[in-house]
Amino acid sequence: MPAEPLALVYGRRLRHACLRGIETTNLAHAVELLGQHQQPVRLGQIRAADGSWTFMLFFTEDGSRLIVCTGVRRARA
Template sequence: MERDRLERLLGGDDAASAAAGAALRAGASYIVWEGTTPAESLARIYGRRLRHTLRKGIGTTGLEQAVQRLDRHRRPVRLGQIRAADGSWVFMLFLDEKGSALVACTGVRQMP
């Protein structure tokens, strides 16, 4: 997927997609994988990650909202990832099957 197309998909008004878009514009690396994964499976996985990050005090953005959106989506999603150029954040992107719309986005602060 081209960088400018991904930037447009991250044009939402939520904090996670805004931060991911800003990281991308600042030179972050990114990948969007081929294939899809059931959204329900990812909702369960990221629900566990949410509980883990809350217990450990790890900084996140949009994680709870991403779990809710994945749970409601009920269709397969494509995965993408953005790594901030300074390594401070990693964002996970959940796109519709065609990669034409953002379903959810979450970011996790990386420990130094």
């Protein structure tokens, strides 16, 4: 997947999280690095066993290197 559209999507998610007071980790840095990355990326996702956090991992296209990881605390239902 191209990195540039992901930077835009995650930039919107960052603004949304800030407006709603949703806890994130490393999201601003992820937006910055994705915006600078000129190659396609591979995505991965990890969910905490208790459902409290979801983490997105962004790898190089061949999956050999982690570019950045970000997490968002999930709202309790």
